[in-house]
Amino acid sequence: MATDNPGCLGFLFRIFGITKSDKNKEEKFPYKLRDDFLSPSELSFFNILSQVIPNQFIICPKVSLQDIFFVNEKDKSSYYSYLNKISRKHVDFLICSAKTLQPVCGIELDDRSHGREDRVKRDEFVNQLFKTAKLSLIRFTNKKSYTLSEVEEKLHSIIFHHEATDIKETPIEEQFNMNQTPLCPKCQAPFVLRTVKSGSNKGKQFYGCTNFPRCREIAYINDDQIHTIK
Ligand SMILES: [Zn+2]
Known part of the structure; x- marks a missing residue:
């Protein structure tokens, strides 16, 4: 909480006629x-996208890559070097599940600068990033206007695929030896055994990822087998 109390040191300064510089008060x-959060072409695309995307999804414009992905690296200096690669980049649009806000796919609008050498490198990096993290990325050529059908056509397979596989249970017991600490199938960090603290499943044990909350992969034990829920 902000306070005007000068404290002991301030009191002593005052006795000796020393006052705080006015410079601090005039912090710039x-x-x-x-006025250009979205460019005219981005806005045009957003308006079409809003008509194409079904209600169970939402569109988030300009999302930082650092908010979508995390760096799965234990070595401190390497960690920051990888983090720097994504910290000042964003994806033009991110389609998320309206219910969970879980990202479903990214969308990039490629303007003319995408032909420049530095942009080509940047795009290759972003493509690889999405691919490695198993998140779809769709690229559209940036132009003044778009038609419903061209946007719908490109997005259809991804959205349709996601709707069909929204909740899928995949037994992966063959990957785990029950006598060893299992590794998270998503980020390969060690799983840790946890106990449900409340609710109807109170007392039941499950495996959670040690990268939680950045990785929320869990596995539960049933019939001596370990299952994950996708
Ligand atoms: Zn994990």
């Missing part, structure tokens, strides 16, 4: 609201 805040 050179910030203004941008």
Whole structure:
């Protein structure tokens, strides 16, 4: 909580006629609201996208890659070097499940600058990032206007596929030796055995990923087999 109490040191300074510099009080805040959060072509695309995307999904514009992905690296210096690669990049649109906000696919609008050498490198990196993290990425050529059918056509397979496989239970017991600590199938971090603390499943044990909450992969034990829920 902010306070004007000068504290003991401030009191002593005052006795000796030393006051805080006015400089601190005039701290600059050179910030203004941008009028171009979305460019005209991005807005045009967003409006079409809003008509194409079914209600069970939502569209998030301009999402930082750091908010979508995490760095699965224990070595501190390597960790920050990998983090820097994604910290100042964003994806133009992210389609998420409206219920869980879990990302379903990213969308990039490629303008003319995408032909530049630095952009090509950046795009290759982003493509590889999405592929490695198993998140779909769809690219559209940036233009002034879009038709419903062209956007729908490109998105259809991904959205349709996601709807069909929204909740799928995959037994992966063959990957686990019950006598060893199992590894998270998503990020390969060790799983840790936890106990449900409340609700109808109170007392039941399950495996959770040690990268929680960035990785929420869990597995439960049933009939001496370990299962994950996708
Ligand atoms: Zn994990």
